[in-house]
Amino acid sequence: xxxxxxxxxxxxxxxxxxxxxxxxxxxxxxxxxxxxxxxxxxxxxxxxxxxxxxxxxxxxxxxxxxxxxxxxxxxxxxxxxxxxxxxxxxxxxxxxxxxxxxxxxxxxxxxxxxxxxxxxxxxxxxxxxxxxxxxxxxxxxxxxxxxxxxxxxxxxxxxxxxxxxxxxxxxxxxxxxxxxxxxxxxxxxxxxxxxxxxxxxxxxxxxxxxxxxxxxxxxxxxxxxxxxxxxxxxxxxxxxxxxxxxxxxxxxxxxxxxxxxxxxxxxxxxxxxxxxxxxxxxxxxxxxxxxxxxxxxxxxxxxxxxxxxxxxxxxxxxxxxxxxxxxxx
Numbered sequence: 001x002x003x004x005x006x007x008x009x010x011x012x013x014x015x016x017x018x019x020x021x022x023x024x025x026x027x028x029x030x031x032x033x034x035x036x037x038x039x040x041x042x043x044x045x046x047x048x049x050x051x052x053x054x055x056x057x058x059x060x061x062x063x064x065x066x067x068x069x070x071x072x073x074x075x076x077x078x079x080x081x082x083x084x085x086x087x088x089x090x091x092x093x094x095x096x097x098x099x100x101x102x103x104x105x106x107x108x109x110x111x112x113x114x115x116x117x118x119x120x121x122x123x124x125x126x127x128x129x130x131x132x133x134x135x136x137x138x139x140x141x142x143x144x145x146x147x148x149x150x151x152x153x154x155x156x157x158x159x160x161x162x163x164x165x166x167x168x169x170x171x172x173x174x175x176x177x178x179x180x181x182x183x184x185x186x187x188x189x190x191x192x193x194x195x196x197x198x199x200x201x202x203x204x205x206x207x208x209x210x211x212x213x214x215x216x217x218x219x220x221x222x223x224x225x226x227x228x229x230x231x232x233x234x235x236x237x238x239x240x241x242x243x244x245x246x247x248x249x250x251x252x253x254x255x256x257x258x259x260x261x262x263x264x265x266x267x268x269x270x271x272x273x274x275x276x277x278x279x280x281x282x283x284x285x286x287x288x289x290x291x292x293x294x295x296x297x298x299x300x301x302x303x304x305x306x307x308x309x310x311x312x313x314x315x316x317x318x319x320x321x322x323x324x325x326x327x328x329x
Contacts, residue, residue, distance in 0.1 A: 004083055004232040014028065024073045031061060033068070033071070041058070080153050082152035093141065097265060099299065106301070110204060149226050153319075153320050157225050159203075160203050163204070166303060168296060168304060170295030174287050176285040179283055192268060198289075200221065201322075203220050232318065242261060247314050253309070253311075307324070309323050
């Protein structure tokens, strides 16, 4: 099933998305109508915490009351929020080899452009791509980002004042369920609640300086509203093969990036196994895939401008759309 967090009639609700993505079914109101109000439907985090039994009840309520028009809202008439507005943790990986190799070169090209060094830029553009550093094959690599900086689809991402170079990143990710530690990759699927799209907006000039210090990223990624999730969460039974999904990024309707979820160095199951080595995974965490190859302006040398509209589409999930604007000084 597809699950959304939305605001309608002045209330924040959890809804089951149906009718081809056009309608939202109010789960909390449906449980009240059934005479058994369920706190699992108070928020998406509550739903995650209540596990499979709550998902089964959501499915049952929908089958019973799906024709009750007062329990349904049009997606277009509702404010769709981030499906998980405040994850318990946010980790983002580096899983796609092409991006891993091209990203650092993109930073060097950005530095050359900013310095006006056209000879160095030409050298970098002519040089063959280096080999993938072996560390990325040895274990999953990820960083922790600010879980309080999340916003959802159809919102405006405010460009941080300290940056002149704004970028999008085409990613998808998982929401976790079932607390656990030392989880094997074979059992990790039991800890995946669902999948969503992630736009890891990045202040590239700030990130470049941070990475020279060999720590971060921090302000390159952490600014209000810079972590965008949505439009909803798709449960594993509906996603199909999560490692064979088409991905596309569009800016102002023009295709900038295309790829697939295939080719991750480590699956989400393997990432969970690594993360939980003597560390407890909590339900309601977000783990990002990292950027698909050629899935950002850093790799293409093609950055965002004030007023740009960015759409990320992942097959079987949907479209995550946002606008970027510079802040008024």
